[in-house]
Amino acid sequence: MIKKYTFGNPIKTESVIVSVEQSQGMPEYGEINLTEGFKFTYEMSPDDIVYGLGEANRGINKRGYIYTSNCTDDPNHLEETVSLYGAHNFIIVSGEKTYGLYIDYPSKLTFDIGYTKVDELLISCEDADLDLYVIYDENAYDIVKQFRKIIGRSYIPPKFAFGYGQSRWGYVTEEDFFNVAKGYRENHIPIDMIYMDIDYMERYKDFTISDEFPDFSEFVRKMKEDNIHLIPIIDAGVKIEKGYDVYEEGVANNYFCKREDGSDFVAAVWPGYTHFPDVLNPEVRKWFGAKYKLLTDSGIDGFWNDMNEPAIFYTPEGIQKTKKIMKEFINSEETVDSVWDLRDRFNDLANHPDDYTAFYHDVNGEKIRHDKVHNLYGFNMTRAAGEALEEISPDKRCLLFSRSSYIGMHRYGGIWTGDNKSWWSHLLLNIKMMPSLNMCGFLYTGADLGGFGADTSRELLLRWLAFGVFTPLMRNHAALGTREQECYKFENTEDFRHVIGVRYRLLPYLYSEFMKAALNDDMYLKPLSFEYPDDEMAKDVEDQLMLGNEAMIAPVYTQNAKGRYVYLPEEMMLIKFLPDGSISKETMQKGHHYISVPLNVVPLFIRKGKSIPVVDFAESVAEINPDSMQLVGYEGSTYMLYEDDGYTRNYNMSSNMRTVK
Ligand code: GLC
Numbered sequence: 001m002i003k004k005y006t007f008g009n010p011i012k013t014e015s016v017i018v019s020v021e022q023s024q025g026m027p028e029y030g031e032i033n034l035t036e037g038f039k040f041t042y043e044m045s046p047d048d049i050v051y052g053l054g055e056a057n058r059g060i061n062k063r064g065y066i067y068t069s070n071c072t073d074d075p076n077h078l079e080e081t082v083s084l085y086g087a088h089n090f091i092i093v094s095g096e097k098t099y100g101l102y103i104d105y106p107s108k109l110t111f112d113i114g115y116t117k118v119d120e121l122l123i124s125c126e127d128a129d130l131d132l133y134v135i136y137d138e139n140a141y142d143i144v145k146q147f148r149k150i151i152g153r154s155y156i157p158p159k160f161a162f163g164y165g166q167s168r169w170g171y172v173t174e175e176d177f178f179n180v181a182k183g184y185r186e187n188h189i190p191i192d193m194i195y196m197d198i199d200y201m202e203r204y205k206d207f208t209i210s211d212e213f214p215d216f217s218e219f220v221r222k223m224k225e226d227n228i229h230l231i232p233i234i235d236a237g238v239k240i241e242k243g244y245d246v247y248e249e250g251v252a253n254n255y256f257c258k259r260e261d262g263s264d265f266v267a268a269v270w271p272g273y274t275h276f277p278d279v280l281n282p283e284v285r286k287w288f289g290a291k292y293k294l295l296t297d298s299g300i301d302g303f304w305n306d307m308n309e310p311a312i313f314y315t316p317e318g319i320q321k322t323k324k325i326m327k328e329f330i331n332s333e334e335t336v337d338s339v340w341d342l343r344d345r346f347n348d349l350a351n352h353p354d355d356y357t358a359f360y361h362d363v364n365g366e367k368i369r370h371d372k373v374h375n376l377y378g379f380n381m382t383r384a385a386g387e388a389l390e391e392i393s394p395d396k397r398c399l400l401f402s403r404s405s406y407i408g409m410h411r412y413g414g415i416w417t418g419d420n421k422s423w424w425s426h427l428l429l430n431i432k433m434m435p436s437l438n439m440c441g442f443l444y445t446g447a448d449l450g451g452f453g454a455d456t457s458r459e460l461l462l463r464w465l466a467f468g469v470f471t472p473l474m475r476n477h478a479a480l481g482t483r484e485q486e487c488y489k490f491e492n493t494e495d496f497r498h499v500i501g502v503r504y505r506l507l508p509y510l511y512s513e514f515m516k517a518a519l520n521d522d523m524y525l526k527p528l529s530f531e532y533p534d535d536e537m538a539k540d541v542e543d544q545l546m547l548g549n550e551a552m553i554a555p556v557y558t559q560n561a562k563g564r565y566v567y568l569p570e571e572m573m574l575i576k577f578l579p580d581g582s583i584s585k586e587t588m589q590k591g592h593h594y595i596s597v598p599l600n601v602v603p604l605f606i607r608k609g610k611s612i613p614v615v616d617f618a619e620s621v622a623e624i625n626p627d628s629m630q631l632v633g634y635e636g637s638t639y640m641l642y643e644d645d646g647y648t649r650n651y652n653m654s655s656n657m658r659t660v661k
Helices: 140-151 174-186 216-225 245-252 282-290 316-331 336-347 374-392 424-439 458-468 493-519
Strands: 002-007 031-033 038-043 049-052 065-069 090-094 099-104 109-113 120-125 130-136 164-166 193-196 229-235 267-269 272-275 302-306 360-363 366-369 399-402 414-416 474-476 545-547 551-553 563-568 572-577 583-588 591-596 602-607 611-614 630-633 639-642 657-660
Touching: 002 140, 049 424, 090 140, 099 120, 099 140, 130 140, 164 493, 174 193, 174 216, 216 229, 245 272, 282 374, 302 374, 316 336, 374 399, 424 458, 424 545, 458 474, 458 493, 493 572, 493 602, 493 611, 493 639, 572 630, 602 611, 611 639
Parallel strands: 164 193, 164 474, 193 229, 229 302, 302 399, 399 414
Antiparallel strands: 002 130, 031 038, 038 120, 049 090, 065 109, 090 099, 099 130, 109 120, 267 272, 360 366, 545 551, 551 602, 563 591, 572 583, 572 602, 611 630, 639 657
């Protein structure tokens, strides 16, 4: 049962697409106070667990900390970070009373989940203009399924997007890309995608190609011949440059976000000063989305949308203020405080709250200040692309994912989790975040494997890849200036070949489970407690995940570990993909175990009485041989495989299923 309560005059976000009957009065649990903005308080029982929040910091159980939905470009995902790139306002209280809450509110919203007061859940925001959905069911998992029904089906990428991808900020020339392709192919490490970061553009101008690619279509074609898809980045800000068509058209048609005085708002991002397309306006979405055709016409079939919180490095107004402060600094006596203030002033230039209140959107003729709808920007930029790509190629799926997001965007594209670091703690964070993202509808997701910022190590990369084998988006990405982390740059490349190879051996299974989750509004990666709700021990497990209906994963995420402890909520079969290509099997009883996991081994648990299909090693998705499929797991069991052509949008659940024996 879902109840909807409307307070004030909410902004329409279009995150919920199924109509839910309006309820009067107040929700059954918790208290609502409307005297100062909106406040929902609920007294949690000591053992209550709180799930949800999608792309948020810390654990699967969100209890014990504070989180703010405020899409932020902050590359330092520290333990104390309260806002990341997404805003996913869905939580589930599970325990003495079990219910879900979705707060459809596109501005800043805070979830204090037992942080200020240990037993108090406090959800608060500035304006009491929102829709509150309260979902009742037996358990957390059923609440997720109900929620997913009202927000619509998750985005489905083409099958090649389940292959492995290499990315790095800093590939500039055709040769750079060919070298990456060569590095992988020559070492027989599987790969399906190479990502094109901002340097493929002419001076970081969206929808342009730099002179380094004299015949771009031919370049794309050549790569495809080698089963490699090139995936370019598109940034939110449009460079201000006379004669640049996207800029000129945007200005002429009033398609950019405006300042209060009606002039186009200016913010510096990678290209220097830019304007932000007002993607909250449907006409602008159509215009901006249609631009992707310039690249699809050259054979491009995938994109990543970036900087769409939108990120602001600084504004001319911010710089003016800073210059004034500098002058004052120069003309006054130097003190420790004045030096520190100046330093802070520079640090504060980026993503400054003042800048987010200095521009406006035109939403169906209504002028809305940006901060009131801040969390909808990335959603609508990706919606613009998603809708356009569907029009451009109605029969063909396109790969699309975004950095910033709001619930509802999951219908148009996936997400990656932004600028993490080459830290072991970020591998663990990646593990914990995946099921929460699935709860909010984001199924096609993954982190920058190996870590984006800072220098990775061979061991960290291998362990992260061994987890990435199971995340729908499997991409190795690194920042400019960091240690090179293409797999062939390390010793003993055969270990990388093997670990990534396991992804390809499991690909039909992973794809099948992903598709079942997407088509049934279900989850692909789940906390153990969702499958074993009566198992008290399972509730505490945050570093193992249930995968699909048949499997459980237990990644290694510590340096120098030879293996790890696992908890089995029931008897399971541990299979290990060994470097010689063989698969070892061992049945293990319910309970705690230590398992040894050498760096070049990928372990997987199969649930009692089940089995999964495995195919032979392949170097690209197109080269997978379906005839090599065999079942691994409990004898006598069968598997229901979902299969389709991998690129059309004909997802027919019943006719695309077959039993594998
Ligand atoms: C942002 C993105 C990152 C990209 C960089 C340069 O930091 O999150 O993935 O490499 O911009 O475009």
